[in-house]
Amino acid sequence: MARLNELRDNPGANKIRMRVGRGIGSGKGKTGGRGGKGQTARSGVAINGFEGGQMPLHMRMPKRGFNVPNVKHYNTLRLDRIQAYIDSGKLDHKGVIDAEALIKAGVIRRALDGVRLVQGPGEFKAKKVTFNVYHASKGVVAAIEALGGKVDMPKAEETKADA
Numbered sequence: 001m002a003r004l005n006e007l008r009d010n011p012g013a014n015k016i017r018m019r020v021g022r023g024i025g026s027g028k029g030k031t032g033g034r035g036g037k038g039q040t041a042r043s044g045v046a047i048n049g050f051e052g053g054q055m056p057l058h059m060r061m062p063k064r065g066f067n068v069p070n071v072k073h074y075n076t077l078r079l080d081r082i083q084a085y086i087d088s089g090k091l092d093h094k095g096v097i098d099a100e101a102l103i104k105a106g107v108i109r110r111a112l113d114g115v116r117l118v119q120g121p122g123e124f125k126a127k128k129v130t131f132n133v134y135h136a137s138k139g140v141v142a143a144i145e146a147l148g149g150k151v152d153m154p155k156a157e158e159t160k161a162d163a
Contacts, residue, residue, distance in 0.1 A: 072113040075099070079140055080122025082107065086129075098132040117151070119143070 020032035034041045049056045085091035091105040099111040108115070114134025129149040136144075136151045144151055 074114050074116045074134060075102075075108045075112050076116045076118055077102070077107065078118055078120030078122070079124040079143065080120040082117075083122060083124050083126060086126050093126045093129045096130045096132050 020028040023029045117136040117140045119139040132152045
């Protein structure tokens, strides 16, 4: 049992702070690790991109393009990936496959602004599958409908009606 006069911190628990500018014998004397003279040897210096009065490079470069203020982010899924989840039994192909079903099966982590279906290198062979997604490519719609399934894209239809 440890006595009170024998209590110590664990080795490495307290690191001794480096005291700069305390003589050449300390290893961090004289300039204290700041080099010699000039603006950056002083305290309170923040010169990110400052070029001494000259117009900074990032301001000299031409500005181009346009930033979309409300850009949408979609989950893009290939049909062969969905087929793999159906084959493993994680995704039920008898019900409607939408964002909630895909999250529950672990195909996607979160819904974002919608799900987009694209054609992949693999083959889709699940019969009579109903998808409720934001967008699907023409090849995907053709492949699903050829197997007796259907693809509902309600948000895409709403935006066409608004235009």
